[in-house]
Amino acid sequence: MSLTPDRLMLMYDLTPLQADYMRFIVEYARDHNGNSPGQREIARHFGVHWNTARGHLFELSNKRMLRIEHGHIVVEDSVWTPPPHVE
Numbered sequence: 001m002s003l004t005p006d007r008l009m010l011m012y013d014l015t016p017l018q019a020d021y022m023r024f025i026v027e028y029a030r031d032h033n034g035n036s037p038g039q040r041e042i043a044r045h046f047g048v049h050w051n052t053a054r055g056h057l058f059e060l061s062n063k064r065m066l067r068i069e070h071g072h073i074v075v076e077d078s079v080w081t082p083p084p085h086v087e
Contacts, residue, residue, distance in 0.1 A: 012065065021046075021056050022065055025073060036073040 014022065024045055028037045037045070043053035057073065060066050066075050 012063070014060075014063070014065070017056065018060055018063070018065075021053075021060060022075075025066065026075065029075070036075070038071075039073075 012019075012022075021042065024042065025036055028041075029035060039053050039057065040050045042057070043050040046053060057066065057068065061068065066073055068074070
């Protein structure tokens with residue numbers, strides 16, 4: 001199942017940019033043995049200042065999609081998959 005921004009926006013009430021951030025974080029972790037990207041890596045990927053990326057991560061944290069612990073991004077519940085009834 002792909003994590004398209006449209007699906008993320010509908011399922012989790014995310015803005016298009018927030019959906020892009022979540023998709024990048026989840027796909028990065030999947031491709032890097034569960035390790036999430038750093039704020040500076042996210043900023044580089046999106047072509048923004050690291051402080052801008054940090055603000056977007058803060059908003060995702062407010063929506064309880066992720067949290068930052070000891071400088072590491074943790075996707076809530078350690079598993080972030082859409083519900084099984086969504087195709």
